Amino acid sequence: MKIEISKLEFTYPGGVQALRGVSLEIEPGEQVAIVGQNGAGKTTLAKHLNGLLKPTSGSIHIGDWDTREQSVSKLAQRVGYVFQNPDEQLFSKDVGTEVAFGPRNLGFSGEQVQGLVNDALMLTELSDKTDTNPYDLSPTWRKMVAIASVIAMDTEIVIFDEPTTGQDAANIARIANVIKVLRERGKTVITITHDIDFCAENFERVIAMSQGKILLDGKANDVLGEEEILATTYVDPPQLTRLGKRLGFKETVRNEKEFLAILTKQGHG
Amino acid sequence: MAIVNLQNVTYKYPLTEKPALQNIDLQMKEGEFVAVIGPNGAGKSTLCYTLAGFVPHFFKGELTGSVEVARNETSKSNLHEWVLNVGLAFQNPFNQISGAKYTVFEEIAFGLENIGVPREEMKGRVKEAMKMTGISDLADRSPYSLSGGQQQRVALTSILVMQPKVLVLDEPTSQMDPIGTREVFSVVRTMAERGMTVILAEHKMEWIANFADRVIALHEGQILVDGKPGEVLTSDVLTEKGFGISRYTSVARRARELGLWKRDTLPVTLEEAVKGFKE
Numbered sequence: 001m002k003i004e005i006s007k008l009e010f011t012y013p014g015g016v017q018a019l020r021g022v023s024l025e026i027e028p029g030e031q032v033a034i035v036g037q038n039g040a041g042k043t044t045l046a047k048h049l050n051g052l053l054k055p056t057s058g059s060i061h062i063g064d065w066d067t068r069e070q071s072v073s074k075l076a077q078r079v080g081y082v083f084q085n086p087d088e089q090l091f092s093k094d095v096g097t098e099v100a101f102g103p104r105n106l107g108f109s110g111e112q113v114q115g116l117v118n119d120a121l122m123l124t125e126l127s128d129k130t131d132t133n134p135y136d137l138s139p140t141w142r143k144m145v146a147i148a149s150v151i152a153m154d155t156e157i158v159i160f161d162e163p164t165t166g167q168d169a170a171n172i173a174r175i176a177n178v179i180k181v182l183r184e185r186g187k188t189v190i191t192i193t194h195d196i197d198f199c200a201e202n203f204e205r206v207i208a209m210s211q212g213k214i215l216l217d218g219k220a221n222d223v224l225g226e227e228e229i230l231a232t233t234y235v236d237p238p239q240l241t242r243l244g245k246r247l248g249f250k251e252t253v254r255n256e257k258e259f260l261a262i263l264t265k266q267g268h269g
Numbered sequence: 270m271a272i273v274n275l276q277n278v279t280y281k282y283p284l285t286e287k288p289a290l291q292n293i294d295l296q297m298k299e300g301e302f303v304a305v306i307g308p309n310g311a312g313k314s315t316l317c318y319t320l321a322g323f324v325p326h327f328f329k330g331e332l333t334g335s336v337e338v339a340r341n342e343t344s345k346s347n348l349h350e351w352v353l354n355v356g357l358a359f360q361n362p363f364n365q366i367s368g369a370k371y372t373v374f375e376e377i378a379f380g381l382e383n384i385g386v387p388r389e390e391m392k393g394r395v396k397e398a399m400k401m402t403g404i405s406d407l408a409d410r411s412p413y414s415l416s417g418g419q420q421q422r423v424a425l426t427s428i429l430v431m432q433p434k435v436l437v438l439d440e441p442t443s444q445m446d447p448i449g450t451r452e453v454f455s456v457v458r459t460m461a462e463r464g465m466t467v468i469l470a471e472h473k474m475e476w477i478a479n480f481a482d483r484v485i486a487l488h489e490g491q492i493l494v495d496g497k498p499g500e501v502l503t504s505d506v507l508t509e510k511g512f513g514i515s516r517y518t519s520v521a522r523r524a525r526e527l528g529l530w531k532r533d534t535l536p537v538t539l540e541e542a543v544k545g546f547k548e
Binding site for chain 2 (some may be wrong): 004012014015016036037038039043084085087137139165166167168169170171172194196197208231233234235236238239240242244245246256259260263264
């Protein structure tokens with residue numbers, strides 16, 4: 001399902017202009033990371049995709065739907081949104097009920113709901129925690145419950161707002177795996193993140209935002225190599241990208257594999 | 270003379286079986302900047318709460334051993350005395366913002382109001398603290414209209430303005446952009462140089478290595494390693510126990526296996542990695 005954003009502007013009540021003309025197309029099945037300084041408009045943009053916010057001017061189309069003409073509950077059939085803070089999202093007495101809430105509301109049959117819930121719990125490694133109250137879980141696992149409850153809705157588009165915030169290495173690996181499986185299933189994934197190394201290792205397309213506008217948009221290696229432009233939106237290139245530059249690599253590298261390949265070539269050259 | 274002195278501290282939250290902290294011995298010197306690392310559930314936040322007096326005064330539960338900060342003992346003090354010495358910035362700034370104030374300026378002044386600081390002095394201190402953390406331009410905004418990273422700066426500023434002897438920070442940059450993170454680390458470093466003692470729970474290894482004096486690795490409520498950043502952050506035991514490590518460390522470890530990293534020690538920072546790979 002294609003996403004088309006055209007000349008989007010948004011001003012919050014009170015006068016803060018958060019988006020100043022954003023145009024963007026995202027093809028079905030693309031994996032996109034959005035980076036940029038605090039207050040750049042990343043979350044404001046994402047909240048337009050599921051209709052939580054409506055444009056002050058400009059438009060957003062999710063497939064053939066104009067978000068101005070659809071309710072948030074209707075858009076939930078096409079766009080899932082994992083909030084930055086899981087506590088803003090969870091309210092049920094046990095994990096199973098929480099995860100079933102979304103698909104049930106979308107009108108799936110009882111059998112379908114059970115299938116979607118089981119799949120989402122397995123993918124997020126929560127199968128053994130079905131009967132636990134989400135608030136008895138650590139914040140790490142609550143994050144996974146929030147992710148599962150969105151995955152279970154089986155939407156074509158899934159948005160993650162800062163999925164790795166406050167997570168340890170093991171859980172970041174779990175979240176990366178969820179995103180990988182969604183890619184294999186042909187879902188569109190849009191992730192807002194400050195974790196530039198996570199971005200480099202898991203996304204093919206990167207959009208950098210600054211002051212309500214798009215600064216850079218392209219292939220991850222091209223965008224992440226633009227050290228000076230990224231600095232204007234308070235983003236450092238990934239650690240290995242910086243290291244490669246300092247060592248005089250001609251190509252931009254963004255993960256261990258690319259880095260070691262060049263190093264090996266140089267070592268033997 | 271240690272300003273923080275924990276001896277054989279074990280703590281259990283109410284209604285839990287397993288202690289969140291076990292046999293913790295920790296001494297910190299005045300002006301020392303100590304980073305605490307560990308996987309989620311290792312006890313980082315609990316250690317922060319213990320230093321800040323929330324354990325046991327707010328969370329109750331069972332505390333044994335002795336917790337002494339700035340020559341006060343936790344078991345003999347109450348929370349409102351304790352906060353004059355120790356300031357805590359919460360992991361989630363949303364939990365810290367009072368909800369009683371309409372502007373960022375008032376929010377930051379809230380703590381000083383409560384301890385009766387004269388109005389003019391209060392204004393000056395609030396302005397200075399806001400300048401230091403780079404949020405002067407947010408003074409008239411509502412704390413709830415801010416982004417996650419901006420809220421974290423407000424939360425940090427509202428603690429700094431109290432000028433505590435000991436500053437406890439629980440993942441204060443988790444929602445910040447990279448440059449914001451660097452600025453916070455640099456402000457905290459400055460405070461430590463002025464004599465404030467800092468304990469900081471964090472996952473961001475590169476910044477820890479660049480700024481902290483000492484690193485404590487917590488695992489399942491116990492101290493696993495305690496030492497200089499360069500030694501702790503590259504130790505093999507961290508990888509075995511599921512700690513996050515810097516990409517410089519992990520890539521150099523792989524390169525060493527391929528014979529492309531010649532040094533005995535592994536790098537944590539960009540500069541160390543650049544030097545090592547050039548050899």
